[in-house]
Amino acid sequence: MLESKSMGKDAKKKLYQLLLNLSEEEKDEIIALLSGMKMQGENNLCDRISEIRARRFKGGYFCPHCASSMVVRFGTYRQSQRYRCKRCRKTFTDLTSTALNFIHDKGKFFASAEIMLSGATLEETAKAVNISIPTAFSWRHKVLDMVKNTED
Numbered sequence: 392m393l394e395s396k397s398m399g400k401d402a403k404k405k406l407y408q409l410l411l412n413l414s415e416e417e418k419d420e421i422i423a424l425l426s427g428m429k430m431q432g433e434n435n436l437c438d439r440i441s442e443i444r445a446r447r448f449k450g451g452y453f454c455p456h457c458a459s460s461m462v463v464r465f466g467t468y469r470q471s472q473r474y475r476c477k478r479c480r481k482t483f484t485d486l487t488s489t490a491l492n493f494i495h496d497k498g499k500f501f502a503s504a505e506i507m508l509s510g511a512t513l514e515e516t517a518k519a520v521n522i523s524i525p526t527a528f529s530w531r532h533k534v535l536d537m538v539k540n541t542e543d
């Protein structure tokens with residue numbers, strides 16, 4: 392126990408030393424690598440939104456207000472495709488009346504969902520994604536609802 396603890400400390404120290412000794416070029420490389428990872432995360436988010444869209448509109452597009460299928464594309468809203476119903480004239484997005492529609496920081500939401508589904512506690516999740524515990528709690532319910540809904 393003691394040994395592995397001190398080894399972890401050593402490894403961290405070594406990593407820190409390594410980072411300090413990097414040349415400007417190497418630092419640029421690492422920054423490029425990290426921003427590439429960040430972009431990948433954003434693409435991932437778009438993939439997930441299209442996944443939800445595909446599941447939701449499996450049986451064709453329909454209006455969540457009146458269930459009409461007379462629906463046309465109507466621009467975009469916060470990276471979601473927006474639609475308008477020709478029958479009731481109301482607009483909606485891919486995420487309207489799904490739990491996600493009410494969450495502004497969808498990146499954080501998906502990150503926390505992944506952490507939750509890996510079995511982390513509320514406290515661990517809240518800390519990892521930098522959200523409050525009540526937020527983590529309410530998101531956990533949304534995650535569980537989504538999992539339930541997509542299993543149908």
Ligand SMILES: [Zn+2]
Binds near residue numbers: 455479
């Ligand atoms: Zn309608």
